[in-house]
Amino acid sequence: MKRSYLGEFEEIVLLTVAVMEGQAYGVALTHEIIEQTGRSVRLNQIHAALQRLEDKGMVKSEMGEPTAERGGRRKRLFTVTAYGRRTLQEIQDVRVNLWTRMPDPFNPAISL
Amino acid sequence: MTPPRLADSLLRFFCASHKLEEVQGDLQEEFAWQVERIGERRARWRYWWDVLGFLKPRFVCRPKPIYSIPTTTMFRNYLKIAFRTLVKNKGYSFINIGGLAVGMTVSMLIGLWIYDELSVNKSFQHYDRIAQVMRNRTVNGEVGTRPGMPIPMEQSLKTTYGSNFKHVVIGWWTSLHTITLSDQVFSKSGKFMTPEAPEMLSLTMRQGSRAGLTEPASILLSESLAKALFGNVNPLHKTLTIDNSMTVNVTGVYEDMPAGSSFADVQFIAPWDLYTASTDWINEAKDDWTNTSFEIFVELAPSVSVADASASVRNLLVGKTNVDPAQKPEVLLYPMSRWHLYSDWKNGLNEGGRIQFVWLFGIIGLFVLLLACINFMNLSTARSVNRAKEVGIRKAIGSRRQELVVQFFGESLLVVALAYGVAIVLIFLVMPLFNQVADKQMTVPFLNPLFWAIGLGFALLTGLIAGSYPALYLSSFRPIAVLKGAIQVGKGIATPRRVLVVFQFAVSITLIMGTLIVYRQIQFAKNRPIGYSRDGLISLPLNVPHYEQNRETVRNELIRSGAVLDVGESASPLTEVRSTNGGFNWAGKDPTLQINFGTVGISHEFGKTVGWTFRQGRDFSRKLASDSLGIVLNESAVAFIGMKDILGKTITWNGNGFNVSFHVIGVIQDMVMDSPYEPAKPSVFFIGPKPGKFLTMRLNPARSPQAALATIGEVLKEHLPDAPFNYTFVDDEYDQKFRSEERIGTLASIFAALAIFISCLGIFGLASFMAEQRTKEIGVRKVLGASVLNLWSLLSKDFVALVLIALGIAAPIAYYMLNKWLQAYTYHTTIAWWVFALTGVGTLVITLLTVSFQSIKAALVNPVKSLRSE
Numbered sequence: 001m002k003r004s005y006l007g008e009f010e011e012i013v014l015l016t017v018a019v020m021e022g023q024a025y026g027v028a029l030t031h032e033i034i035e036q037t038g039r040s041v042r043l044n045q046i047h048a049a050l051q052r053l054e055d056k057g058m059v060k061s062e063m064g065e066p067t068a069e070r071g072g073r074r075k076r077l078f079t080v081t082a083y084g085r086r087t088l089q090e091i092q093d094v095r096v097n098l099w100t101r102m103p104d105p106f107n108p109a110i111s112l
Numbered sequence: 113m114t115p116p117r118l119a120d121s122l123l124r125f126f127c128a129s130h131k132l133e134e135v136q137g138d139l140q141e142e143f144a145w146q147v148e149r150i151g152e153r154r155a156r157w158r159y160w161w162d163v164l165g166f167l168k169p170r171f172v173c174r175p176k177p178i179y180s181i182p183t184t185t186m187f188r189n190y191l192k193i194a195f196r197t198l199v200k201n202k203g204y205s206f207i208n209i210g211g212l213a214v215g216m217t218v219s220m221l222i223g224l225w226i227y228d229e230l231s232v233n234k235s236f237q238h239y240d241r242i243a244q245v246m247r248n249r250t251v252n253g254e255v256g257t258r259p260g261m262p263i264p265m266e267q268s269l270k271t272t273y274g275s276n277f278k279h280v281v282i283g284w285w286t287s288l289h290t291i292t293l294s295d296q297v298f299s300k301s302g303k304f305m306t307p308e309a310p311e312m313l314s315l316t317m318r319q320g321s322r323a324g325l326t327e328p329a330s331i332l333l334s335e336s337l338a339k340a341l342f343g344n345v346n347p348l349h350k351t352l353t354i355d356n357s358m359t360v361n362v363t364g365v366y367e368d369m370p371a372g373s374s375f376a377d378v379q380f381i382a383p384w385d386l387y388t389a390s391t392d393w394i395n396e397a398k399d400d401w402t403n404t405s406f407e408i409f410v411e412l413a414p415s416v417s418v419a420d421a422s423a424s425v426r427n428l429l430v431g432k433t434n435v436d437p438a439q440k441p442e443v444l445l446y447p448m449s450r451w452h453l454y455s456d457w458k459n460g461l462n463e464g465g466r467i468q469f470v471w472l473f474g475i476i477g478l479f480v481l482l483l484a485c486i487n488f489m490n491l492s493t494a495r496s497v498n499r500a501k502e503v504g505i506r507k508a509i510g511s512r513r514q515e516l517v518v519q520f521f522g523e524s525l526l527v528v529a530l531a532y533g534v535a536i537v538l539i540f541l542v543m544p545l546f547n548q549v550a551d552k553q554m555t556v557p558f559l560n561p562l563f564w565a566i567g568l569g570f571a572l573l574t575g576l577i578a579g580s581y582p583a584l585y586l587s588s589f590r591p592i593a594v595l596k597g598a599i600q601v602g603k604g605i606a607t608p609r610r611v612l613v614v615f616q617f618a619v620s621i622t623l624i625m626g627t628l629i630v631y632r633q634i635q636f637a638k639n640r641p642i643g644y645s646r647d648g649l650i651s652l653p654l655n656v657p658h659y660e661q662n663r664e665t666v667r668n669e670l671i672r673s674g675a676v677l678d679v680g681e682s683a684s685p686l687t688e689v690r691s692t693n694g695g696f697n698w699a700g701k702d703p704t705l706q707i708n709f710g711t712v713g714i715s716h717e718f719g720k721t722v723g724w725t726f727r728q729g730r731d732f733s734r735k736l737a738s739d740s741l742g743i744v745l746n747e748s749a750v751a752f753i754g755m756k757d758i759l760g761k762t763i764t765w766n767g768n769g770f771n772v773s774f775h776v777i778g779v780i781q782d783m784v785m786d787s788p789y790e791p792a793k794p795s796v797f798f799i800g801p802k803p804g805k806f807l808t809m810r811l812n813p814a815r816s817p818q819a820a821l822a823t824i825g826e827v828l829k830e831h832l833p834d835a836p837f838n839y840t841f842v843d844d845e846y847d848q849k850f851r852s853e854e855r856i857g858t859l860a861s862i863f864a865a866l867a868i869f870i871s872c873l874g875i876f877g878l879a880s881f882m883a884e885q886r887t888k889e890i891g892v893r894k895v896l897g898a899s900v901l902n903l904w905s906l907l908s909k910d911f912v913a914l915v916l917i918a919l920g921i922a923a924p925i926a927y928y929m930l931n932k933w934l935q936a937y938t939y940h941t942t943i944a945w946w947v948f949a950l951t952g953v954g955t956l957v958i959t960l961l962t963v964s965f966q967s968i969k970a971a972l973v974n975p976v977k978s979l980r981s982e
Binding site: 026043069071073074075076 | 131133134135136137138139140141142144145162165166168170171
C-alpha cells in the first residue's frame with residue numbers, strides 16, 4: 001500500500017469532485033455532499049479538505065469566472081488529478097476485492 | 113442584500129490573502145442561497161457562524177515562501193556589500209562605529225557603576241535583616257534623626273523587645289586607634305562591639321571562630337591588618353595593646369569586609385566590655401539614658417519585618433529617666449539595605465541620598481546611548497539616497513521586501529557588533545581610570561554570563577532601533593519610481609532628522625549647564641568664609657593616656673624647635689563637631705526653647721592656633737584664672753540666644769557631668785566645622801578638663817613643611833613614644849568634605865563632554881553629507897560669483913539655527929531642574945546668566961568649528977571639478 005492515506009471525508013469530497021466534472025467549487029460541493037450523504041457539512045470543512053487534497057496532489061484547481069451572486073469574485077474550480085483518480089480506483093479495487101472474498105455476504109433480511 | 117459587514121471585515125483581517133477571494137466568494141454565494149431558503153435574518157446568523165468556521169490556522173496562515181530567506185549565497189552577498197559600504201565610506205563608518213562605541217562604553221560603565229552602587233552591603237549574609245537603631249527628636253519644631261543611642265537601650269531592646277531580634281549589638285563608632293605590637297606603633301580604624309557582632313556580620317573567619325570576642329581581652333583582626341602587623345607569622349594568640357591601655361590576644365582573623373561596604377574600614381573588632389572597662393566616662397554612662405554617644409545594630413528575627421520591629425520599639429525612650437518628653441523621642445530601625453543609597457533624613461523620615469546620583473547617572477547613560485543611536489539613524493537616513501538605487505535594482509531583479517529588511521537590519525547589526533567589540537576593548541582600557549575618578553574598585557565582569565547577556569541584549573536592541581529606518585523605509589521604495597528618479601529620497605525625513613539633532617543638542621547643553629552649576633556650587637561652598645585660616649594647619653589625633661602629664665613639655669618643645677608657631681588642643685577635630693549638648697540656661701531664656709549646642713572643649717591656645725576672628729571680646733588667656741570658666745560663643749550661638757550685649761553675661765550649663773556657670777568672654781565668627789553646605793551649628797568653646805584628644809598645630813611658614821613635619825615627629829617620638837605620628841593637613845580634611853560632590857561633578861563633566869562629542873560627531877557627519885549633496889549647487893554658486901564666506905554661511909546657518917533652538921529648549925529645563933537641586937542646600941550659589949551665555953556661546957563655537965571644516969572644504973572645491981561629472 002504505497003498510496004498516501006485518504007480519510008473517509010476526504011474520499012467523499014474527492015469522489016464528489018470527480019462526479020461534478022469540472023464544476024466543483026466550495027459552495028457547490030457543500031450542497032452536493034449534504035444532498036448525497038445527508039451529513040451536516042460546513043463550508044470551512046470542505047475548504048480544509050480541498051486544501052489537504054491539493055497538498056496531497058489529488059486535485060488541482062484554477063480560478064473560474066466571477067459571478068454576480070459572489071459579489072464579482074471568482075470561484076476556485078477543482079478537478080481530480082490522474083493521481084487522485086488512481087487513488088480512488090485503488091480504494092475501489094481493494095473494497096471490491098474484499099467484498100468478493102467475503103464467504104457469506106450480508107444477505108438482505110427479506111429475500112424476494 | 114449584503115452579508116454582515118463586521119463579519120466580512122473580520123474575515124478580511126484574518127484570512128490569508130491568497131485564500132480570501134474564493135472563501136469570500138463562496139460565503140457570499142452561500143449567503144445569497146440561504147437568504148432565499150431561510151430568510152435574511154437567519155441567513156445573517158448563519159453567515160457569522162460560517163465566518164467563525166474559517167478562523168482557523170489553516171486559513172489564517174500565509175503560504176510558505178518558495179525559498180527560505182536569506183539563502184547562504186544571498187547572505188554572503190549582503191555581508192560583502194555591507195563590508196564594501198563600510199570600507200567605501202571610511203569617514204561615515206568611523207563616525208558610526210566610533211560614536212556608537214563611545215556611547216556604549218559610557219552606558220556600560222554607568223551600568224556597572226549603578227550595579228556596584230546597588231550591590232553595596234549586599235554581601236552581608238543577613239543584609240536584609242540588619243538594621244541600625246536611630247532616634248528622632250523634635251527640637252524647636254524640627255525633627256532631627258540621629259544614630260546616637262544610650263547604653264541602657266541595649267538591655268531594654270534585649271529584654272523588653274527581645275522577640276523581635278536575633279542579635280542586638282552595641283558598639284563604638286569606627287574610629288582610629290593606636291595599636292602597639294612590641295615596639296611598633298600603628299594607627300588603625302576599628303570597632304568595639306559586643307560578642308554577637310561577628311555572627312551578625314556573618315564574618316568569614318580565616319582563623320579562629322566567630323565566638324572570638326567572648327573573652328574581654330581578645331581581638332579579631334581583618335586579614336589585611338593581620339598581614340600588616342605580623343606578615344607571614346601566625347597571628348593567633350599574639351598579644352597587642354590598643355590605645356596603650358588595653359592588652360588583648362588575637363583570637364581570630366576574618367576576611368576583609370567588602371570594599372565600599374559600610375564596614376569596609378573596620379580593620380579590627382575588639383570587645384565592647386573591654387572598652388567600657390578602660391574608659392571612665394563610658395563606664396559612667398552605663399545607666400544614663402541621656403548620654404547618647406553609642407551606636408546599636410540589630411539583626412531581626414527571621415519572621416519579623418523591619419516595619420513591624422520598628423513600630424514595636426517606637427516608644428522605647430518615652431518615660432525613661434531624664435529623657436525630655438518635649439522632644440518627642442522616637443526610636444526607629446534603619447535597615448541596612450538603605451544605608452548606602454538613602455542616607456538623608458528629613459523630618460524624621462528617611463529619604464534620598466546617593467540614590468539621586470544613581471538615577472542621575474542612569475538617565476545620563478541612557479541619554480548618551482540614545483545620542484549615539486540618533487547619530488546612527490541620522491546618518492543612515494541622510495545617506496539613504498546612495499542606497500536607494502541599490503534598493504531599486506535589487507527589487508527589479510527579484511528581491512522581495514523581507515529580504516531587504518533582513519539585509520538592512522543585518523547591516524546595522526554588523527555595525528553595532530563592531531562598535532560593541534570596540535566598546536568592550538575601551539571599557540577594559542578605561543576601567544582603571546574610571547575607578548580612580550569614581551573611587552571604586554570595579555572590574556569588568558568578563559566571567560559573568562549576565563554581563564554578556566545584558567551587553568549583547570543591549571547591542572541587539574541598539575542595532576534594531578538604529579537599523580529600523582533604513583530597513584523599513586528604504587525597503588518600501590517602488591523600484592520603477594526609484595530607478596526613474598521620481599522619488600526624492602530622504603526629503604520627508606529631513607524634519608525628523610532636525611528634530612533629533614535639536615534633541616541631541618538640548619541633552620548635551622543641559623548636561624553641560626548642570627556640570628557648570630555643580631562646579632559652581634562646590635566652589636561656592638569651598639570659598640565660603642570658614643572662620644579660621646587653613647594654611648599650614650595640621651591635625652593629630654592622640655590616644656595616649658599619659659599625655660596629660662606631658663602636655664606642657666610637648667607644647668613648649670614643639671614651639672622651641674621652631675617647627676610650629678603654636679599648638680592647640682581640642683576634644684573634636686577642627687573639621688567636625690563631635691559633641692552636642694542641651695542643658696544651657698541664661699537670664700531671660702524662653703523656657704520652651706530647646707537647645708542643642710555644639711560643645712568643644714579646648715586649650716587656651718586653640719583659638720590663637722587656628723586663627724579665630726573675633727567679633728566681640730577676646731580670646732582665652734592663661735593669665736586670667738577666671739578664664740577657666742569663660743566661654744567663647746560663635747555668632748550662630750549668639751544669634752540663637754538673642755542677647756544684645758552678651759559679653760560678660762552668665763550662661764549656666766547643667767548636664768553631661770557639668771554643672772557650672774560660665775561667663776562669656778568673646779564671640780567669634782562662625783567656623784565651618786561640619787558640612788560646608790549647612791549653616792554653622794551654634795557652638796560653645798570652653799576650656800576643657802582633658803581636651804587633648806586632637807592636637808592642632810600651625811606649621812612655621814619659615815620652614816619647609818617636610819622639615820617641620822620631621823622635627824615634629826622627632827619631638828613627639830621623644831616625649832610620647834607610644835603615640836603614632838598620624839597627622840593630616842586640615843586643608844585635606846576640609847577638602848574631604850567635597851570629595852563626594854567633586855567626584856560626581858568630575859564624572860558628570862566627563863559624560864557631558866562625551867555627550868557633546870557624540871553630538872558633534874553626528875553633525876560632522878551630517879554636514880559632510882549635506883556638503884556632498886550640494887556639491888553641484890555650490891559649484892554653480894561659485895561660478896556665479898559666491899565667495900567662500902557666502903558658501904560657508906549658507907552651509908552653516910542651518911546648524912546654527914538648530915543649536916539655537918536646542919538652547920532655547922534646554923535652558924528653561926536646565927534652569928528648572930538645577931534650581932530645584934540647589935534649593936536642597938542651605939548655602940547655595942545662584943544660577944548666573946553667564947552660565948547660559950557661556951554654554952550657548954561654547955556650543956555654538958563648537959558646532960561652527962565642526963560644521964566649518966566640512967563647509968569650507970566644500971566651498972574651496974574647484975567648481976570645474978564638481979560640475980564636470982555626468
